[in-house]
Amino acid sequence: MECRCTSVDVLYDSEAEAYAADHLRSDGTAFVCPDTGARWRAEERSRQQVLRQIEPEKHLSRRPQS
Numbered sequence: 812m813e814c815r816c817t818s819v820d821v822l823y824d825s826e827a828e829a830y831a832a833d834h835l836r837s838d839g840t841a842f843v844c845p846d847t848g849a850r851w852r853a854e855e856r857s858r859q860q861v862l863r864q865i866e867p868e869k870h871l872s873r874r875p876q877s
């Protein structure tokens with residue numbers, strides 16, 4: 812799966828699950844992007860899966876890449 816850690820800081824439900832499963836690695840407490848080192852936290856909110864980037868300002872780029 813393509814890395815979106817520099818353009819997205821929150822994902823929901825099936826998109827969150829797929830991104831965590833296909834792209835991120837767990838370090839025991841958080842999910843980590845192997846490409847950028849961005850860290851993500853999985854949350855569950857009223858039955859909705861939420862994947863939220865930790866300190867996204869460190870990794871998000873304001874300009875679209877490429």
Ligand SMILES: [Zn+2]
Pocket residue numbers: 813814815816817834844845846847849
């Ligand atoms: Zn990534």
